[in-house]
Amino acid sequence: MTPRQIVILGTGGTIAGRAARPADNIGYTAAQVGIDQLLAAIPALAESGPLVTEQVAQLDSKDMSFAVWAQLAARVSHFLARPEVQGIVITHGTDTLEETAYFLQAVCQPAKPVVLACAMRPATALAPDGPQNLLDAVSVARHAGAQGVVAVCAGTIHSAWDVQKIHPYRLDAFSSGDAGPIGYVEEGRLRLLRNWPLAQSGQAQAAIKNIANMLSDDDWPRVEIIMSYAGASGAIVEALQAQGVQGLVVAATGNGTVHCALEAALRQAQAGGVKVVRATRCANGRVLPLPGSVLADSEGLSPVKARVALMLDLLRSRT
Numbered sequence: 001m002t003p004r005q006i007v008i009l010g011t012g013g014t015i016a017g018r019a020a021r022p023a024d025n026i027g028y029t030a031a032q033v034g035i036d037q038l039l040a041a042i043p044a045l046a047e048s049g050p051l052v053t054e055q056v057a058q059l060d061s062k063d064m065s066f067a068v069w070a071q072l073a074a075r076v077s078h079f080l081a082r083p084e085v086q087g088i089v090i091t092h093g094t095d096t097l098e099e100t101a102y103f104l105q106a107v108c109q110p111a112k113p114v115v116l117a118c119a120m121r122p123a124t125a126l127a128p129d130g131p132q133n134l135l136d137a138v139s140v141a142r143h144a145g146a147q148g149v150v151a152v153c154a155g156t157i158h159s160a161w162d163v164q165k166i167h168p169y170r171l172d173a174f175s176s177g178d179a180g181p182i183g184y185v186e187e188g189r190l191r192l193l194r195n196w197p198l199a200q201s202g203q204a205q206a207a208i209k210n211i212a213n214m215l216s217d218d219d220w221p222r223v224e225i226i227m228s229y230a231g232a233s234g235a236i237v238e239a240l241q242a243q244g245v246q247g248l249v250v251a252a253t254g255n256g257t258v259h260c261a262l263e264a265a266l267r268q269a270q271a272g273g274v275k276v277v278r279a280t281r282c283a284n285g286r287v288l289p290l291p292g293s294v295l296a297d298s299e300g301l302s303p304v305k306a307r308v309a310l311m312l313d314l315l316r317s318r319t
């Protein structure tokens with residue numbers, strides 16, 4: 001059977017980064033090399049079947065904006081709807097990759113694979129990791145039965161729900177925590193350990209239509225993340241409430257506990273109409289709900305993903 005198209009959308013990141021010296025793996029500028037130039041350096045990619053490329057953005061992912069997310073969701077949805085497209089690969093910086101992955105999964109819930117590819121070393125490095133990661137991502141996108149938003153890094157496939165950057169330097173910088181990875185890519189073949197993220201494309205179209213029109217960051221609900229720690233107070237909550245914040249995610253200690261002074265302010269904010277969600281600041285595990293908890297928990301989402309989920313909830317309640 002003739003292989004169908006894989007669409008590769010470029011958004012920047014270290015995978016497209018350039019340093020002045022090949023031996024420099026950290027003093028580089030992200031998002032310098034265009035998607036076509038990146039692909040030209042990996043001849044094996046073209047051998048795998050037809051590819052279509054598009055540069056959707058060119059940024060360091062620490063500067064990710066809602067406007068770029070809106071554009072990305074629109075382009076992903078456009079290409080997913082084309083029967084000749086088998087899957088999508090998105091090149092992305094590692095720093096906010098987990099937020100984009102969660103956002104795209106929550107909004108698109110795709111029945112085809114959408115694979116985020118990244119790198120910890122710039123394209124100019126002595127031994128860049130981007131080319132292998134990109135090749136692996138295309139193998140995942142071409143895999144029969146693959147679906148949903150996933151990330152591929154250092155030969156490991158992570159689900160959008162679980163993926164988290166856990167290391168600022170090592171090539172294997174991501175983890176799926178307690179859930180474990182979906183599987184591994186080994187010499188272009190997949191060794192799968194668990195199911196792909198669920199697809200529910202029916203609901204997705206309305207959400208994408210809504211979001212595609214929101215090109216200004218001011219159109220999005222304001223949701224902030226605050227942390228509970230020794231000596232915390234309610235001052236930040238009060239300041240944010242005065243500025244009209246609509247949602248707050250608290251990165252709580254342990255099993256969702258919050259410093260009493262901060263908790264009092266959060267309860268007051270909630271009574272005043274601000275949506276409040278507790279996530280744990282622990283790297284692994286989730287908040288196990290106790291009966292009678294006044295503040296909702298994030299149902300296993302990390303603080304940054306709980307923020308995206310709360311923004312999407314607030315958007316839905318607008319319509």
Ligand code: SIN
Pocket residue numbers: 012013014015030059060061062092093094095096118119120
């Ligand atoms: C970025 O997130 O765009 C820069 C860092 C990286 O990709 O590793």
